[in-house]
Amino acid sequence: MFGEQQRFVLLLIAPAALLLLLFQVVPIFIGANASFRNWALYDPKKTWVGFDHYAAVLSDPAFLYVVLPNTFLFMALSVAGALLAGLALALLLNRPFRGQKLVQTILLVPLMVAPVVAAIMVRWIFNDQFGIVNVVLEAVGLEGQPWLVQRWSAFGIILLTDIWLWTPWFTLLLLAGLQSLPKEPFEAAAIDGTTTWRVFRFLTLPMLRPVIVVCVVIRAIDAFRTFDIVWTLTGGGPGRATELFSLYAYVHAFLNLDLGRGSAAAIVGGLIILVIGVALFRLVDRIAKA
């Protein structure tokens, strides 16, 4: 049925495929099964309830008017912020200077910090009594703020933390992209005396676009399921003001111990990200072809 080469390829793929099947595909099916059943974690009756959980999620005003808008806003701003910061740093690091390697290494530090640890640090940095941010503000005569008590300041801190964590990732990939660009167009532009901005606008950016788009697609999908930093920083609060999709599913499944409802929420989120993912991949494809 298969040739020797095909059998060898299948053999190489098999361990990864098996792991994927056991730890990704099977849990999705178990979760999907739970989403159609009365499945409390403390008393799993597992009676069939059809689409009841889905109807409850999709008719929940908190899900529609707080959780989804928050999630999309977070996804857009977090990806845009980290992309801009990462691109700026990559452009800076793309020109030789003394201590470049050291700076490059230091910039990678956030990638080595566990998101939960980063979130705990940031929570204390913005603590209204002991946090360094308010100490600095008060030292220059400004009033310290209760950062985590208001919706938009709390949301901003979550964004800041996420951007800080993910900027090095963008920097690393965009720097690799920059270093792989052909030198000739840039040399020609230099001979023509083109301004730095025009070189960036009409050479660097268009040539780097495929790398940028791939980074954005991967990171956007990942940002949609952000959980750890939000849970640690605000717990979705104040009230439910900074609740994202993943927290919504987690609270139902593991705080309320309602695995059925939590699974339904997760599946709904999975379908949303599937649609977004397909749209983004089509975009990548179009850009690559262009």
Next chain:
Amino acid sequence: MERLAKLAMATTVALVAAAGSALAQVKELRIGYQPSPIQDASIAMFESWGAKNGVKIVKVPNSYGVYVEKMTASLTSNSDQYDIIWHNDDWGQTWAHLLEPTDDVNANKFADKWSMAPVVFANAQGQNTVVPMGQTFSVFFYRSDLVKPEEVPKTLEQLVTVSKKLQADGKVKFGYVGGMSMNNSWFSWFWSMWGNNCDVLLPPYERDNKKLAEAGWKSGMTEPCMQQTAEYWWDAINTHKIVPRGMPAYDRNEANAVFMSGDAAFTVADSLWWSTFNDPAKSKIAGKVAATRFPLGPNRARPFAWNDIWGWAIPKSIAPERKKLAKEMLEAMMLDEEGQLKLWKATGAPPPNTTFWPKIAAADPFMALLKESVLDSPDKVRGAYYFPQWPAVHKAFNDTVTKAVTGKREDIAKVLAEGAPLVSKAAQ
């Protein structure tokens, strides 16, 4: 070939015998717990018993943040991962059907009756499912170097006036501080609400699920007393400025840090913080702390207290010989006077055996105070609700009051009214 078969058979028999023997002679007990002073002190008693009886105590720490969900999954999957687990009144009814009855732990007769009430820990057959580890409840702590006992606020209104005076005199930055975010409601919302004849569900203070169901799981969010409570905290934050503006987001650790740094005159915290508050290595106010009853709101005249236990439970799914050994150890722990005195000294939590209380109270004024104002108080309220949906109800409550206190004052009634059906729905 025949020799090989005999050898295989002999090996199999030896292995089976060894396994059976290992099962019969249980040599270790695995404890699922959350590291904290009270649990550490209780486990120290287990270890002392284990050393005497040749049983190895294997400690398996779990994070508080995921404890309930992780342990619930462990219990429902019938795993034998733990022989004894930390149990709590909040989950009394969530786990009751998954736990081994402990009526045959004879020393439970020395446990506090109020805390061990069937409404909290009994299963459907009316059997008890816990052995207490220690009493946990909150008290109103104050700075004894700043406030004389006769000047301590007895009402919520006095809490404002005394706080403002202390702040005006430059003695403290804030009058009061306490945890307020989700799962920290006890340290601000609950005590002030219960002290104002108010409760999450109606009728107030009712914990019989049948009666709550008869009342339609009606929430108390739209009661005038609840609006008073929310307005009280809004004013405390924004008008009187007696509490930090960041308090609605505080957990217990952040609030305790403010109190221990000497920035607040009053706080509500679990009594087991007594030792930490008085530890000079951790606290700037060591030796300057006292405790008393909660200040009351305008709707209540009689003082109140709540008194719950943290305890130990045995999963139903473990082997009978392990259950037997676990019960022996818990029995010994309940009778370990020396260990329980150490637990008291290390934490400030009254130990589980009530017969030791008078002796401790005679030697320690703080225990005397707790005994008089909480343990022996006839006016107790229960510190949680005892049905599996309680975490969802608590979250719906906390989300609503947090939204109310962080919004505009004139919107408080509207926000509470919007939250009322969510609290009620979460309970059903």
